[in-house]
Amino acid sequence: MLDRYKNIIDNELEKYCKELPKLTIYKPIKYILQLGGKRFRPSLTLLATDLFCGDPLRSIKESIAIELFHNFTLIHDDIMDQAPLRRNHPSVHQKWDVNQAILSGDLLYSLVNKLLASSPCQTIEIHQLFQQTAIEVCEGQSLDIEFEKKEDISLNEYVKMIQLKTSVLVACSLKIGAIIGGARLKDANLLYDFGLNLGTAFQIHDDILDIYPEKEGFGKQIGGDIIEKKKTILLIELLKNSSQEDHKSIQNILEDSRLENNFKVAKIKSYYKKYRVLDIAEKTKKIYFDKAISSIAKINISNEKKLLLKEFAMTLMSREF
Amino acid sequence: MLDRYKNIIDNELEKYCKELPKLTIYKPIKYILQLGGKRFRPSLTLLATDLFCGDPLRSIKESIAIELFHNFTLIHDDIMDQAPLRRNHPSVHQKWDVNQAILSGDLLYSLVNKLLASSPCQTIEIHQLFQQTAIEVCEGQSLDIEFEKKEDISLNEYVKMIQLKTSVLVACSLKIGAIIGGARLKDANLLYDFGLNLGTAFQIHDDILDIYPEKEGFGKQIGGDIIEKKKTILLIELLKNSSQEDHKSIQNILEDSRLENNFKVAKIKSYYKKYRVLDIAEKTKKIYFDKAISSIAKINISNEKKLLLKEFAMTLMSREF
Numbered sequence: 001m002l003d004r005y006k007n008i009i010d011n012e013l014e015k016y017c018k019e020l021p022k023l024t025i026y027k028p029i030k031y032i033l034q035l036g037g038k039r040f041r042p043s044l045t046l047l048a049t050d051l052f053c054g055d056p057l058r059s060i061k062e063s064i065a066i067e068l069f070h071n072f073t074l075i076h077d078d079i080m081d082q083a084p085l086r087r088n089h090p091s092v093h094q095k096w097d098v099n100q101a102i103l104s105g106d107l108l109y110s111l112v113n114k115l116l117a118s119s120p121c122q123t124i125e126i127h128q129l130f131q132q133t134a135i136e137v138c139e140g141q142s143l144d145i146e147f148e149k150k151e152d153i154s155l156n157e158y159v160k161m162i163q164l165k166t167s168v169l170v171a172c173s174l175k176i177g178a179i180i181g182g183a184r185l186k187d188a189n190l191l192y193d194f195g196l197n198l199g200t201a202f203q204i205h206d207d208i209l210d211i212y213p214e215k216e217g218f219g220k221q222i223g224g225d226i227i228e229k230k231k232t233i234l235l236i237e238l239l240k241n242s243s244q245e246d247h248k249s250i251q252n253i254l255e256d257s258r259l260e261n262n263f264k265v266a267k268i269k270s271y272y273k274k275y276r277v278l279d280i281a282e283k284t285k286k287i288y289f290d291k292a293i294s295s296i297a298k299i300n301i302s303n304e305k306k307l308l309l310k311e312f313a314m315t316l317m318s319r320e321f
Numbered sequence: 322m323l324d325r326y327k328n329i330i331d332n333e334l335e336k337y338c339k340e341l342p343k344l345t346i347y348k349p350i351k352y353i354l355q356l357g358g359k360r361f362r363p364s365l366t367l368l369a370t371d372l373f374c375g376d377p378l379r380s381i382k383e384s385i386a387i388e389l390f391h392n393f394t395l396i397h398d399d400i401m402d403q404a405p406l407r408r409n410h411p412s413v414h415q416k417w418d419v420n421q422a423i424l425s426g427d428l429l430y431s432l433v434n435k436l437l438a439s440s441p442c443q444t445i446e447i448h449q450l451f452q453q454t455a456i457e458v459c460e461g462q463s464l465d466i467e468f469e470k471k472e473d474i475s476l477n478e479y480v481k482m483i484q485l486k487t488s489v490l491v492a493c494s495l496k497i498g499a500i501i502g503g504a505r506l507k508d509a510n511l512l513y514d515f516g517l518n519l520g521t522a523f524q525i526h527d528d529i530l531d532i533y534p535e536k537e538g539f540g541k542q543i544g545g546d547i548i549e550k551k552k553t554i555l556l557i558e559l560l561k562n563s564s565q566e567d568h569k570s571i572q573n574i575l576e577d578s579r580l581e582n583n584f585k586v587a588k589i590k591s592y593y594k595k596y597r598v599l600d601i602a603e604k605t606k607k608i609y610f611d612k613a614i615s616s617i618a619k620i621n622i623s624n625e626k627k628l629l630l631k632e633f634a635m636t637l638m639s640r641e642f
Contacts, residue, residue, distance in 0.1 A: 025463035076427060080420040099401040099466060102423060106397060106430070107459035110452060113434060117448035127438035127448070131431060138428035142346035145420060 001312055005043035005056060012064055013039075028092045028104035029111070032071050035087045041173040042067040047312075048177025048191055051305055059180040061119040062126065066173050069112045073137060075105040080145065109134075121180045129179075133172040140164025147231045151239075155284065158236050159200060167199030190299045197292035198313055204285040205317055207232035211269060212278065223265030229254050233284065237277040238268075246271060289317060322633055326364035326377060333385055334360075349413045349425035350432070353392050356408045362494040363388040368633075369498025369512055372626055380501040382440040383447065387494050390433045394458060396426040401466065442501045450500075454493040461485025468552045472560075476605065479557050480521060488520030511620045518613035519634050525606040526638055528553035532590060533599065544586030550575050554605065558598040559589075567592060610638060 013033055020026045042063035046056035077083075078091040079101050085091060093101035116122060116130060143161040147153050174195040178188040210225045211234065225232050242250060253259065253267050272278060296309045334354055341347045363384035367377035398404075399412040400422050406412060414422035437443060437451060464482040468474050495516040499509040531546045532555065546553050563571060574580065574588050593599060617630045 021460075023460060023463065024467060025460060076423055079423060098419075100463075102397055102400060103459060103463055103466070105427075107456065107463075109427070109430060110455040110459055114449070114452040114456060117445065117452050122445065122448075124438065124443065127443075128435070131435040131438050134431040135428065135435060138424060138431055139342075139344060139346060142344065142421075142424055142428075145424070146345060 001308065001315070002040070002043040002047065005046040005050075006039045008046060008056065008060070009039040009042045009063060009067060012060055013067065016064060025100070025104055025107055028075070028096055028100055029071075029108050031095065032075060032086065032092055033068070035089055037067075037071075037087065039067060041070055041169060044170065044173045044195065045177035045180075048174045048183075049181035050177075051301055051309075052178055052181030052183040052187070055181075058121065059177050061115055062121065062176050062180060063173075065112045065115040065119075065130075066169070066176070068108055068115065069134065070169065072105050072108040072112065073141070075101055075108065077141060080141070123179070126176055126179060129172055129175060133168050136164045136168045140166070140168070148229075150231075153231055153236050154240075155233070155236065158231070158233055159284075162203040163196060163200055166203050167196045170199035170202075171195035184300065187299050187301070190295045194292050194295040194299075194309070194313075197288045197295065198316065201285045201288040201292060202316060204233050204281055204288070207234060208278065208281055208285070211265070211272070221261070223261075223269065226254070226265050226268045227261050233281045234272055234277045235268075237280045238271055238275055241275045241277070242271065246274075285317075289313070322629065322636070323361070323364040323368065326367040326371075327360045329367060329377065329381070330360040330363045330384060330388060333381055334388065337385060346421070346425055346428055349396070349417055349421055350392075350429050352416065353396060353407065353413055354389070356410055358388075358392075358408060360388060362391055362490060365491065365494045365516065366498035366501075369495045369504075370502035371498075372622055372630075373499055373502030373504040373508070376502075379442065380498045382436055383442065383497050383501060384494075386433045386436040386440075386451075387490070387497070389429055389436065390455065391490065393426050393429040393433065394462070396422050396429065398462060401462070444500070447497055447500060450493055450496060454489050457485045457489045461487070461489070469550075471552075474552055474557050475561075476554070476557065479552070479554055480605075483524040484517060484521055487524050488517045491520035492516030505621065508620050508622070511616045515613050515616040515620075515630070515634075518609045518616065519637065522606045522609035522613060523637060525554050525602055525609065528555060529599065529602055529606070532586070532593070542582070544582075544590065547575070547586050547589045548582050554602045555593055555598045556589075558601045559592055559596055562596045562598070563592065567595075606638075610634070 017030045017033055020030060045059050045063035045066055049059040050056040074086060075092045078086055079093045079098055083091050084094050089095075091101075092104060096104075116127065140161055140163070143157075144165055147157075147161060171192045172195075175188045175192040178191045183191070207225065210232065211223045213222060221227065226235070229235075238250060239247060250268065250271055253264055256264070259267075292313055293310060296306050296313075299306065299309075338351045338354055341351060366380050366384035366387055370380040371377040395407060396413045399407055400414045400419055404412050405415050410416075412422075413425060417425075437448065461482055461484070464478075465486055468478075468482060492513045493516075496509045496513040499512045504512070528546065531553065532544045534543060542548065547556070550556075559571060560568060571589065571592055574585055577585070580588075613634055614631060617627050617634075620627065620630075
């Protein structure tokens with residue numbers, strides 16, 4: 001149901017890229033923007049504006065700014081994660097170098113701010129919300145890096161981290177769209193909560209899909225998070241609940257670089273089964289999903305539109321988005 | 322004469338740092354802000370506000386934002402330049418690591434934007450000027466990186482690069498201060514031109530001081546730019562004006578890592594003398610300095626204040642600032 005908005009975003013981004021200066025440092029920016037992507041966040045901005053005023057294009061500048069900001073974080077995160085690929089193509093630091101990736105990311109963030117400062121819809125409220133969100137996204141990324149080295153992470157800490165790193169930008173995308181659509185502050189905040197909780201549920205869903213995919217195949221490594229020793233909700237709960245003996249074995253398996261990947265994944269998966277961590281993850285996901293759904297009911301829009309939001313939330317959680 | 326403003330900035334920065342969250346990722350930010358520095362740019366903002374309304378504190382938020390932005394560029398530039406030191410202390414990426422330096426820089430830039438969005442003096446004009454300047458600073462840094470590998474750089478290209486990398490932020494600091502002080506647009510623009518040209522003259526002055534210091538000593542390596550093969554105005558003019566034979570020798574000296582540093586510097590300096598490149602640099606510096614001074618005359622402020630600006634410009638160029 002977001003396809004219509006995605007097309008608008010894709011067209012607008014193409015125009016935007018064409019108008020960028022010819023200087024070398026703009027090349028990585030054009031490159032990453034043209035790698036495609038779901039355009040999930042900016043589509044939500046247009047959707048939210050559409051919900052309240054029927055004219056999604058009113059928030060077109062802000063939606064593009066949000067997509068640019070997301071891509072800025074991807075360029076810098078890929079450096080930090082030493083990720084060689086982004087959307088099946090070389091990441092920016094791989095195709096150019098780390099310096100060009102740092103600098104083109106910085107430039108991209110400046111372009112975001114310029115775009116926001118040139119919008120006819122700008123308000124102090126939007127500027128403040130956006131910049132507070134940007135701060136939180138950086139804080140979330142820093143927690144993610146910290147967690148890599150940390151032994152015990154609580155479920156609360158994990159949820160806080162994914163909310164900062166991912167969900168606040170989804171929530172902000174919706175709220176900015178709502179404000180521009182003329183929503184009352186109460187409704188804009190409800191949409192923010194919807195986005196925050198749905199984003200959280202989706203991130204947990206994503207952790208689950210990595211090891212329990214709905215469809216196998218497509219050449220994607222099942223259990224990639226295990227191989228990377230990523231602190232997913234499953235691993236966090238496993239480390240917390242396992243017996244002392246199993247805990248030690250699990251650590252050994254994760255650290256053993258001689259083990260074959262599929263074997264490693266299968267071994268950890270058997271521990272997941274033993275300690276029923278999938279149940280814990282599914283339950284946690286449901287808590288946040290239900291919170292998201294309950295926000296919808298309170299928003300001052302037609303029942304038809306509420307149904308639309310609910311369907312969107314369900315589609316998001318039911319497929320490999 | 323900027324000491325009074327510097328004290329205001331130092332106090333305000335100390336308060337600002339104390340109020341930052343306790344999260345790990347804020348540590349590098351507090352660290353670099355507390356390393357000191359001349360606080361040159363934010364002092365100019367306060368000065369400009371003072372000139373037009375007599376109350377420098379009116380632009381205190383913007384001046385702090387400008388100093389934060391400057392420090393954000395220092396953190397990221399130090400990574401790109403692999404600089405181990407900043408103000409005689411380990412640079413951020415050296416004290417922490419590259420990832421923490423990238424991320425704390427990004428966070429610092431977000432804090433800049435939050436500060437600007439929270440100011441009671443914010444206007445669309447200030448937001449647009451600031452973000453356009455941020456873009457230009459990134460463009461300048463990218464040209465600087467490009468020039469390292471480029472053979473022939475014209476004087477115009479060099480001037481364009483230093484203006485983007487350095488002078489536009491000085492100019493922007495003054496213009497924002499003037500706007501907040503209530504200056505007419507014409508006067509704010511004249512102050513911008515003053516800053517742009519003075520910043521350019523100062524950067525050329527800085528190139529000259531590296532090899533022809535006014536005072537020797539202080540343990541600073543004379544000709545550090547030559548050792549780093551930095552494309553200063555002197556080297557650019559030398560490479561352009563030297564005979565084919567000398568050009569080759571100069572390149573060989575610069576590239577020869579077996580040569581002792583002082584010998585290398587002395588050799589290149591003898592070529593500087595042969596081709597009188599100091600004269601060219603001094604002449605170019607004078608052109609921009611004179612342009613800066615001529616802007617002052619047109620600003621609608623008292624003669625006393627004009628004298629103050631002129632004295633400031635002269636002090637800046639006469640000492641090792």
